[in-house]
Amino acid sequence: MQYQSQMAAKPYFIAAILLFVGQIVFGLIMGLQYVIGDFLFPEIPFNVARMVHTNLLIVWLLFGFMGATYYLVPEEAETELHSTKLAYILFWIFLGAGVVTVLGYLLVPYATLARITGNEILPTMGREFLEQPTIIKIGLVLVILGFLYNTTITILKGRKTVVSWVLLLGLWGLAIFFLFAFYNPHNLVLDKYYWWWVVHLWVEGVWELIMGAILAFVLIKLTGVDREVVEKWLYVIIAMTLLTGIIGTGHHYYWIGTPEYWQWWGSIFSALEPIPFFMMVIFAFNMANKRRRQHPNKAAMLWAIGTPVMAFLGAGVWGFLHTLAPVNFYTHGSQITAAHGHMAFYGAYVMIVLAIISYAMPMLRGRAAANSDKSQVIEMWSFWLMTVSMVFITLFLTGAGILQIWLQRIGENPQSFMVVQEKISLFYWMREVAGVIFLIGLVLYVISFFIGGEERTAPAKA
Amino acid sequence: MQQTTALTAGKEDYPPGDFVIWIVIYAELLAFGIFFLSYAFARSQNVELFNASQLELNRTAGAINTLVLITSSYFVVRSIAAIRENLQKQAARWMWAAIGLGSIFIVIKLFEFYTKYDEGITLSSNTFYMFYLSMTFFHFMHVILGLVILTIMATKIRHGDYTAQEHDGMETGANYWHMVDLVWIILFPLVYVIR
């Protein structure tokens, strides 16, 4: 660690991991509710567990992105953060808001939450992933603006690198497209149309800029490859991302009342969406092969290489699987969507945040360049447990989805939703088992932070 | 590394221009290619509709636009040929002529769009028009971007930014323009002529 203010990243990373644990616990609750319908009913109905699961995911990834930014920006800009104090204040506000929101979900009925937070003044609640009370959404915007102010000033006064610039663009895009969360017309089709401007243009647009920048940073640090080379790749990859991904939004516009040409536009451009992910894989392996130093943090390298591979599988392959309109007609809103969602989020965003945490945390904790071998071994075990179990979660959900489509949507006598759910419950059981293994992996991940031993020192500067 | 193009005996490692433009070209060709094939196979499902709607297009305008783009491309080639002999003035003239032709394309295309708009035809009218408007509008935007690139290049020629030794930037922009031309060369017979 070269700059004192990079320390601001630490609480963000810790909060991210804690919330991640919470997310998985609620994921397991939901998974169980899939097979034991009355589990925790009516105390925690499925919709509440799901809100907690998905909102925690978004919040902890945002914590991860912010932490990554606070760690990365001073080092890239070669200057201290504009205001470390602001970073800490915003951290507590954001964490407080997040905890209050989750408690709100858990402790009061959602309708009550809507009433006491004045949803009728500016109704934005009750839409998938955007369930937060309006006032929390406004708070989130303010936190992000404060955060952007802090980092933008820092970058402007220091060295401007491509990595920090792309990261900043992604973060600004994140803030700007979130504003569409405040647009909620009575017209359901318009509502859905612009809802995707938040959701799709986040995860298949600006978030990929953030992901690319963090990945580039970690690879520069771990491999010692010339920055110039990495930055070229970064530009080309994110260019391809936007080239395919922006019109790729169209793959959400097939069956929601939008004109039917979206079936063509969406299919054509989202068929190209695997390309940037594929380039990311080539890029990561290329950099690893060309590495000029043997960085002692092997665990971080594993995460950094694993990220593009899993993102390619989850977002690229599993996305392509059901992105063409004639296929999507049958798969839309089935367990196939859930399968894709899980692996894509894990591969693209969970893993990149864990990669930067893995790289940065030893330094933030005042250790040498990397944790002890013992700690790293445990961390790598956690990598494989989580990654492999996520593959299985995806496979089981895919199996469930195929069977569901077959029974419910194809054939002479379609069976009702609930009947079909019973018939595919075996897949849900297996998914739950895989989920438990994922949790074990996550627990190991947390444990690896508490394992001491002889730390590895930094490699000689190239 | 490979500045001395004309006299080296072997082939170049990379095609002319910055290699980034070739990534763009390959990607764009892929996108257009899928569009073309989608059109072709959608047509095979509904030949009557496509044949009937095709007759409502202005073939003369399409052919003129093909000639315009081909010629414009040719002028860009001549502009680079001039730069290779350090004839900046000539190069600029060729380039502006290419831009002029590109603008004619825009005018003719706008006229075609306007006629269709006037007839109340939209992307939702039928499958043929969905494809016709989608593909030609997508291409139209490429022409506009191409013209922006050519204009930047023309001003840079004036500033003396390109020389016989150093004109990679020009070859880069030129190849984007040729790609726009190449795509239209397929699009024209596909949509306007083949029936």
Add this chain to the structure above:
Amino acid sequence: MSEKFTKSMARNMFYGSAVFFFLLFLALTFDTSKALPERDNREAITTEVARGKTVWEENNCVGCHSLLGEGAYFAPELGNVYTRFGNSEEAIIAFIKSRPQDGIAGRRSMPQFNLSEEDLKAVAAFLKYASEIDAAGWPPTIEG
């Protein structure tokens, strides 16, 4: 990559494609907004339907159900529930009203939301409106 591949050109490619495709997206959005009145059943949006959408949102129905395929996949698709229930708003109301307070032993159950008569009517009207949106023939079967 050799020096045939420069960073400044890569940067141009990034900004170029970002702007280009965002503008294209805006153009398509413009056309979509022109074409939507034909498809989105907007003339059916009464104050009751609007209220129904609020009821739908303030009870987080999308946390279990999907609507036109979007939402959670824990409970049935509701984009066509109106037709599935025999084109009957009353059937929808009756179903929501009859959910047991403590659920059904061992099975998934919809919570009892204790909605007012007015809210029940509104949400049923909203679901009827949603079922009449032209969703290009989706869902594939009546079962959603």
Add this chain to the structure above:
Amino acid sequence: MNQPHNESSVSHRGSMTLRPCTLVWLALVGLTLAMLVVGKMGLSGGNVVALLLVATLIKTQLVADIFMGLRQSRLLWRMIVTVYLVGVIGLIGLAWWLGNV
């Protein structure tokens, strides 16, 4: 093939002969005009379509080789475009055949 020196397509060859790029341009114009005539006459049928597609292939390959300068570069980069053109134009022909037979 065995030219003494691999002259760039667009370089000056002296004022007496036409430049290769000018010949290409003339060929492109000629083929386009031929296509317009076919279009104006509303001709159709397998032979006509085959001729149109071959003409399209020649035109696009000329643009790629001479205008874009792929003829000078490594075979790989040239082949990507050629394979693409043959593939796309061939499949267009196949689709036409599927629809009209």
